[in-house]
Amino acid sequence: xxxxxxxxxxxxxxxxxxxxxxxxxxxxxxxxxxxxxxxxxxxxxxxxxxxxxxxxxxxxxxxxxxxxxxxxxxxxxxxxxxxxxxxxxxxxxxxxxxxxxxxxxxxxxxxxxxxxxxxxxxxxxxxxxxxxxxxxxxxxxxxxxxxxxxxxxxxxxxxxxxxxxxxxxxxxxxxxxxxxxxxxxxxxxxxxxxxxxxxxxxxxxxxxxxxxxxxxxxxxxxxxxxxxxxxxxxxxxxxxxxxxxxxxxxxxxxxxxxxxxxxxxxxxxxxxxxxxxxxxxxxxxxxxxxxxxxxxxxxxxxxxxxxxxxxxxxxxxxxxxxxxx
Amino acid sequence: xxxxxxxxxxxxxxxxxxxxxxxxxxxxxxxxxxxxxxxxxxxxxxxxxxxxxxxxxxxxxxxxxxxxxxxxxxxxxxxxxxxxxxxxxxxxxxxxxxxxxxxxxxxxxxxxxxxxxxxxxxxxxxxxxxxxxxxxxxxxxxxxxxxxxxxxxxxxxxxxxxxxxxxxxxxxxxxxxxxxxxxxxxxxxxxxxxxxxxxxxxxxxxxxxxxxxxxxxxxxxxxxxxxxxxxxxxxxxxxxxxxxxxxxxxxxxxxxxxxxxxxxxxxxxxxxxxxxxxxxxxxxxxxxxxxxxxxxxxxxxxxxxxxxxxxxxxxxxxxxxxxxxxxxxxxxxxxxxxxxxxxxxxxxxxxxxxxxxx
Ligand SMILES: Cc1ncc(C[n+]2csc(CCOP(=O)(O)OP(=O)(O)O)c2C)c(N)n1
Ligand SMILES: [Mg+2]
Numbered sequence: 223x224x225x226x227x228x229x230x231x232x233x234x235x236x237x238x239x240x241x242x243x244x245x246x247x248x249x250x251x252x253x254x255x256x257x258x259x260x261x262x263x264x265x266x267x268x269x270x271x272x273x274x275x276x277x278x279x280x281x282x283x284x285x286x287x288x289x290x291x292x293x294x295x296x297x298x299x300x301x302x303x304x305x306x307x308x309x310x311x312x313x314x315x316x317x318x319x320x321x322x323x324x325x326x327x328x329x330x331x332x333x334x335x336x337x338x339x340x341x342x343x344x345x346x347x348x349x350x351x352x353x354x355x356x357x358x359x360x361x362x363x364x365x366x367x368x369x370x371x372x373x374x375x376x377x378x379x380x381x382x383x384x385x386x387x388x389x390x391x392x393x394x395x396x397x398x399x400x401x402x403x404x405x406x407x408x409x410x411x412x413x414x415x416x417x418x419x420x421x422x423x424x425x426x427x428x429x430x431x432x433x434x435x436x437x438x439x440x441x442x443x444x445x446x447x448x449x450x451x452x453x454x455x456x457x458x459x460x461x462x463x464x465x466x467x468x469x470x471x472x473x474x475x476x477x478x479x480x481x482x483x484x485x486x487x488x489x490x491x492x493x494x495x496x497x498x499x500x501x502x503x504x505x506x507x508x509x510x511x512x513x514x515x516x517x518x519x520x521x522x523x524x525x526x527x528x529x530x531x532x533x534x535x536x537x538x539x540x541x542x543x544x545x546x547x
Numbered sequence: 548x549x550x551x552x553x554x555x556x557x558x559x560x561x562x563x564x565x566x567x568x569x570x571x572x573x574x575x576x577x578x579x580x581x582x583x584x585x586x587x588x589x590x591x592x593x594x595x596x597x598x599x600x601x602x603x604x605x606x607x608x609x610x611x612x613x614x615x616x617x618x619x620x621x622x623x624x625x626x627x628x629x630x631x632x633x634x635x636x637x638x639x640x641x642x643x644x645x646x647x648x649x650x651x652x653x654x655x656x657x658x659x660x661x662x663x664x665x666x667x668x669x670x671x672x673x674x675x676x677x678x679x680x681x682x683x684x685x686x687x688x689x690x691x692x693x694x695x696x697x698x699x700x701x702x703x704x705x706x707x708x709x710x711x712x713x714x715x716x717x718x719x720x721x722x723x724x725x726x727x728x729x730x731x732x733x734x735x736x737x738x739x740x741x742x743x744x745x746x747x748x749x750x751x752x753x754x755x756x757x758x759x760x761x762x763x764x765x766x767x768x769x770x771x772x773x774x775x776x777x778x779x780x781x782x783x784x785x786x787x788x789x790x791x792x793x794x795x796x797x798x799x800x801x802x803x804x805x806x807x808x809x810x811x812x813x814x815x816x817x818x819x820x821x822x823x824x825x826x827x828x829x830x831x832x833x834x835x836x837x838x839x840x841x842x843x844x845x846x847x848x849x850x851x852x853x854x855x856x857x858x859x860x861x862x863x864x865x866x867x868x869x870x871x872x873x874x875x876x877x878x879x880x881x882x883x884x885x886x887x888x889x890x891x892x893x894x895x896x897x898x899x900x901x902x903x904x905x
Contacts, residue, residue, distance in 0.1 A: 255812040256739035279709035279745050280676055280737050308675065311710070346605050346656070348634065350674050488885060517889045522874040524605055524656030529871050529897065536896070 225403040231373040232262050232338075232394065235380040236300065238410055240270050243298060246384060249276040250285055250302030250338075259304055260340060260399055282311035286337060290320050293335040298384060306341035306393055307350035313358070320389040321364030335389045336380070341369075342434040342484055343531050344397035346524040353521050354433075354485035356393060360462040360494065365389045367461040368415055371436035373404045375459060378413030386415060395434035418465035420472070424454035427541050428472040430495055431482040432458040435532060439482050442537035451545055461491055469495065470502040477508040478544040482532055487515040509547035512540040550749040554764045556796060559771040562824030564832025572775045578830070578839055581618060581770050585827045587852040588614045588638045591647055594856050595654065599805040603864070604654040608634045612768070612800035615826030616732050618642045619773030620700060620795075623781050629686045629699040630669035631679040635732075636702045643667050647859035652866055658873065659866070668697075677703055677710035680729060684720045684790075687727035691787070698785050699727045706737025708751050717758040720790040728777070728784055729792045732767060734799035735821070739812035752794040760790050767795030768826040800825055871897060 226234065239246045248263055248270075254277035257264030267275040278285050282303055289299040303309045309316070316337070324332045343352040359367045368383055368390055370376035376394070383390035421436055422443050431439035436457045443453035454472050458465065473479050479499050481492035496511040514532045522530045559568035570578075592611045598604045610617065617639035621630065624643075632639055637650035644667040653660035653672070661671040673679055683701035690697035707713050708731060720727050731751050735742050748754065755762025761783070765776045773795060780791045798821040802809050809818075834840035840848075875882060875890040882890065 251737075252739045254739075257811070259738070259806075277740050277744055280706035280740070281709045281711065283711055284709070311675070348606060348674055487889070517874070517893065518883070518885055519874050519878050523658045525868065526871045526874050527656075529893070530874060 223405045223407055226373045226406040227400045227403050228370065228373045228376045228394065229260055229262055229399040231377040231406050232380055233264055233266075234406070235377040236263060236266060237269065239300070239381060239384045240266065240274060242410065245296065245298040246300060247274040247276065247292070247297055248300050248302065249278050249289065251278060251280055251304050253277060253302050258302060260396070262338070262394075263302070282308055283315050286312040286320065287315040289335050289337075290315060290323065290333055293333045294323065294331045298334055300336045300338060300384060303337060303339040305347075305351045306339040306355065307353040309337075309339055309355070316359070316365060316389075316391070317362050321362050324388065325364060332387050333389045334387050336383045336392055337389070338392045338394060340396040340399070341393045342395050342397055343521060343527055344434065346527065349521075352396075352527075354483070354516070356461055357485060357489060357491045359391050360491050365391055366415055366463065367391045367393070368459065369393045369395065369433040369461060370459065371395060371398060371433055371457050373406050375413050375419070377406055378411050379415065379459060381410060382412040382415050385412065390415070393433065397434050398437070401437070413459070416460050416463050416465055418468040419457045419459055420454065420468070421457040422453070422455040424476065425452040426476055427451060427478040427480060427544055428454045428456060428469075428476045429480045429482060429537065429541065430456045430458060430469060432461060433484070435482045435484055438532060438534055439537055441534045442541060445534060445538050446541045449542075451541060453541060464495065464498060466498055466502060469499060473499050473503040474506045477506050479507075479511045480514060480537065480540045480544060481511065482514045482537055484516050484531060486518050487513060488518050490515055509544040512544055514540045550753050554750050554752045554762060554794075557763065557765040557772045557776050558769050559775065560769050560829060560833045562829060564829055564836055566833065566837070568772065570771050570775070572778065573771050575839055578771070578834065581622070581774070582830050582834060582840065583848055583851070584618050584642055585614050585770065585830060586848050587647075587855055588618070588641060589827050590849070590852040591641075591650070591856045591859060592638075594860060595651060596801070596805065598651065598860070599654065604651055605656055606804050606806050607650075607654040608804040609801050610635050610638045612798050612822075612825050613732050613734060614638045615770035615830075616730070616767040616773050616795040616797055617702065619770040620702070620730055620777045622774050623777035624698065624700060627668060627695070627697045628781075629683065629690075629697060630702075631683040631686065631699060632669070632672055632702040633676070633679060633704070634672050634674050635704070636672060639702060640667070640669055640672070643669055645669070646862065647855065648862035648866065651859065651863035655863060657866060658869060677707035677712040677716075679703065680707070680716040681712050681719075683727045683729070684716050684725050687720070687725040687790070688723055691724070691726055696785060697726070698781055699725075700730060700781070701727065702730050702732060704737060705731060705733040705735065705742050705745055705751060706740065707731070708754065709745055717754065717760065717790070717792060721758040721760045724787065724789045726784045726787065727790045728780055729790065730777075731792070731794045732797055733794050734797050736799050736803070736813065738803045738807065750794060752792060755792040760792060762792045762794070764794045764796060767797030768824050768829055770826055770830060798822065798825065
């Protein structure tokens with residue numbers, strides 16, 4: 223056991239996966255000598271060599287498209303997209319290829335591919351570097367979408383993603399990369415894909431969040447308790463497929479739900495979660511399901527970022543609104 | 548085919564400041580003017596780096612080493628021509644008429660830096676590698692369709708040549724004979740990836756062959772070579788003889804951005820070797836050695852540059868902070884009902900003191 227940050231936990235998971243399975247290779251822009259722009263792949267080139275830690279030419283579609291072939295051909299590629307916003311370059315290879323090969327080939331071929339990408343705001347980046355566009359992929363059958371919010375889950379989920387027989391988009395909350403440390407087991411372990419985590423137990427309101435919004439939701443829960451409201455926080459961890467069981471059980475207990483995401487509001491995953499809740503827990507609901515989200519604009523310039531992003535105050539306000547509906 | 552022979556590097560002044568080519572296309576006054584710009588923009592770039600280190604601006608992508616390519620190329624354009632660049636092309640934009648405060652405002656996170664002032668025909672800088680090369684094709688194409696006689700010049704890096712967009716640009720422009728000049732700034736690095744790892748071709752210029760367009764290599768640290776080459780190429784392109792690909796061979800003198808640490812991946816021996824021919828010192832050597840500049844005049848140029856840059860810093864730092872709800876402007880021509888409601892909520896939150904509520 224060692225106390226690791228999220229970025230260190232990811233680095234450790236990659237190293238262990240490569241150690242254990244010679245088919246695993248890491249490819250992407252600046253992942254080799256530079257160790258990735260966030261150092262997620264630091265030290266891997268020295269340990270595993272240029273055949274397995276590949277600085278690719280600057281071409282996202284080539285990274286993902288060739289990974290599809292590598293995966294079908296028997297390798298276990300872990301592709302890095304330097305920032306989630308640049309995944310637009312390879313939407314086609316993900317949406318029409320990686321996600322559909324199993325279906326197209328009627329099960330003859332499958333694509334055990336992991337695509338990693340840092341995402342989210344709060345880091346004062348240039349344009350496109352902070353986008354949260356997970357909903358596009360949750361809306362694409364055939365690819366799973368996973369996002370950790372803690373070092374422990376980062377390692378366990380990444381190892382599970384690498385073991386998964388289907389393509390997994392693994393998005394990493396950039397602002398939490400080095401935000402805190404926690405105990406992470408040295409040995410191999412997996413956190414199952416498709417299982418949410420109760421980050422904090424509570425009785426009156428369920429707040430559902432993922433990735434960078436989990437600490438915001440947890441803080442809001444602490445503040446809400448000061449005014450006597452007991453909040454349960456669910457960290458979804460897997461955005462597709464959703465863990466409806468955990469969500470439903472929680473809302474059946476609390477009777478109220480707030481969904482928090484950094485991504486823009488309209489067409490966001492919050493709408494899917496809300497729809498699922500009213501389908502499965504309608505009779506338990508004491509109030510409409512509320513959403514706290516980014517606004518329907520492109521991600522703003524750094525000077526406006528803090529106001530634009532959902533924060534504790536907005537989440538607390540939504541908690542109070544559903545309490546006093 | 549002998550690629551080196553097919554694509555020789557055009558050059559007028561060598562690293563030591565010796566005249567090795569024909570500079571008959573550039574007057575002494577123009578040389579002095581270029582030098583003033585080179586010094587001013589180098590001063591700005593270095594100042595920006597320091598401002599970032601002091602926490603006064605955010606992430607900044609330095610263009611030091613690439614001033615000659617950017618200035619020399621824009622100098623070969625006419626006022627109406629289009630410029631499509633990326634994050635590192637503020638020297639080009641500044642020379643084209645965008646205020647020197649804009650690169651600073653950009654790194655301070657002011658949205659205004661995207662609003663290219665009227666009269667300058669340039670798209671805002673954008674970060675998605677190679678995307679702007681296609682916009683240039685469309686702009687040039689639209690000029691041809693409307694008989695405007697305008698050329699589009701697009702800047703991009705060596706890394707950008709790996710993107711599909713780049714190849715699609717060359718092919719489409721060639722097919723429709725769009726009057727576009729593709730100017731690759733081969734600064735040898737794409738963050739940590741050296742050009743030898745980016746491609747297995749000997750040159751970038753040779754890619755023109757595959758698309759049946761003109762391909763030229765020029766010493767990108769030699770402003771006179773860049774300017775004279777571009778003037779000829781722009782002329783031919785404007786006449787409707789099809790697009791051209793120019794590879795300006797240069798060197799990124801420093802880090803990729805202020806967030807990058809090149810000591811992790813780049814040998815300092817290379818830095819020393821390739822920095823020697825950098826454009827500002829090169830032109831200075833030439834001018835000092837050929838009676839175009841005295842040491843005293845050089846001091847004056849440097850002092851004037853400092854003053855100009857100081858004004859730009861002042862302008863940037865005194866720039867009024869926009870009101871945050873402007874983030875809702877310019878998403879569409881008109882606010883949608885959703886955006887109108889969201890803006891009202893946003894304004895109310897700000898009035899109530901921003902974040903802490905409940
Ligand atoms: C589509 C896309 N992928 C990745 C990035 C991240 N990135 C920013 S600059 C850069 C390297 C670009 O190299 P080059 O084209 O040579 O331009 P230079 O930075 O050297 O000017 C990368 C990978 C990006 N901005 N856009
Ligand atoms: Mg480059």
